Structures are given as C-alpha cells and as structure tokens.
Amino acid sequence: xxxxxxxxxxxxxxxxxxxxxxxxxxLEAAFIFNFLKFVDWQDSRPTYDICIPDDENLRKMATxxxxxxxxxxxxxxxxxxxxxxxxxxSNNPPKSDTTLTIGDLDQGAMFEFMVIDNKLKFAINIxxxxxxxxxxxxxxxxxxxxxxxx
Numbered sequence: 001x002x003x004x005x006x007x008x009x010x011x012x013x014x015x016x017x018x019x020x021x022x023x024x025x026x027l028e029a030a031f032i033f034n035f036l037k038f039v040d041w042q043d044s045r046p047t048y049d050i051c052i053p054d055d056e057n058l059r060k061m062a063t064x065x066x067x068x069x070x071x072x073x074x075x076x077x078x079x080x081x082x083x084x085x086x087x088x089x090s091n092n093p094p095k096s097d098t099t100l101t102i103g104d105l106d107q108g109a110m111f112e113f114m115v116i117d118n119k120l121k122f123a124i125n126i127x128x129x130x131x132x133x134x135x136x137x138x139x140x141x142x143x144x145x146x147x148x149x150x
Contacts, residue, residue, distance in 0.1 A: 025061035027120045028113055032062065032087055032102070035111070036071055038140035039100055041086055042133065047077045051085035058089060097132045114145065121145045 036048055048071065052059035063078040070076070082088060085099045093101035093109050103109035105125045110132065112123045124144040129136060 023061065024115070024120060025055075025058045026065065028058055028089075029062040029065045031113070031120065031122065032089070033066055033069075033071075033076075035087065035100065035140065036076070038137040039086075040135040041098065042135065043098075045074070045086075047075050048086045049084060050076060050078045051081050051083075051088045051090075052078060053080050053082050053088075054090050054092075098134065100132075100134060100136075101128075111144075116145065 032050060050062060050066065052062060059078060059080060066076045067078050068075060079085075082090060082094060085096075087100045087102065088094075088096070089102045091103040091109075092107055093099075093103050095108065100111065101109040102111045102113065102122075105112045105123060105128075108125075108128060110125055110128045112125075114121050114123055122144055123146065124141060126141070129141070
C-alpha cells in the first residue's frame with residue numbers, strides 16, 4: 001500500500017481523493033517528504049531541515065504534516081530560513097551544492113512544481129543537479145516531466 005501511495009503522489013495525483021479535495025500545499029508537502037527518501041546528502045546531521053521561507057501556506061501545511069516525523073533515523077524539521085537546509089523551497093534559491101532546491105528552474109532551482117492537467121508534477125534542471133554533491137536516485141529523476149521552454 002505504501003508503494004502505491006508513493007507512486008500515486010510522485011506520478012501526480014488528481015486534486016480530489018475520494019470526496020475530499022486535497023490542497024496543492026498538502027500535495028507539495030507529500031512530494032517533499034517523498035523526495036527525502038530518494039536523496040542522499042552524505043551528512044550525519046540528526047535532522048532533515050526543510051526550509052520554506054517564502055510560502056507561509058506551504059510552510060504551515062508542511063509543519064502540520066511533516067514536523068517531527070522520523071525518516072532514516074532523522075527527525076524532520078520545517079523551518080523559516082534559507083541556510084543549513086537539506087531542502088529549500090524558494091523562487092530565489094542561493095547557490096548551494098548540498099541543498100535540494102525547489103522553486104523556479106530559471107532562477108537556479110533543481111526541482112520545480114508544476115500543475116499539468118490538474119495534477120501536481122515536477123520538472124528538474126539536470127545541469128544544476130549534476131553540479132551538486134547530492135546523490136539523487138534515478139528512480140526519482142525519471143518521474144520528472146519535461147518543462148516547455150518559453
């Protein structure tokens with residue numbers, strides 16, 4: 001059942017789940033949680049620090065859904081800052097080779113959330129990923145969608 005849910009989330013589920021409407025923020029928080037499973041930061045910190053400084057709604061949702069959960073013997077912390085992050089969600093990500101950045105690909109992020117046919121998906125900037133020190137599973141990268149260039 002867990003594998004089905006992961007595939008459901010990563011392939012881009014519809015906005016309605018049964019009779020319940022799912023917010024974009026809750027889906028993005030679920031994506032972020034699942035990204036943690038497919039990335040190796042090669043550090044020994046006791047927490048996964050998810051930094052969401054610019055989007056208060058997403059930060060509140062991620063705090064409610066993820067704060068304090070444990071994954072790979074690390075506790076998840078959702079914070080409002082831009083430094084010392086494992087994951088940084090920001091449209092103006094600073095250059096870092098040890099932080100998974102989610103935001104505008106044109107501004108240097110590695111991942112970008114997109115809504116396509118009422119489904120949440122993600123695109124990647126493979127060049128930025130290759131420049132990083134992160135080990136990102138090819139399983140995750142293969143789920144990314146192509147982004148149309150402007």
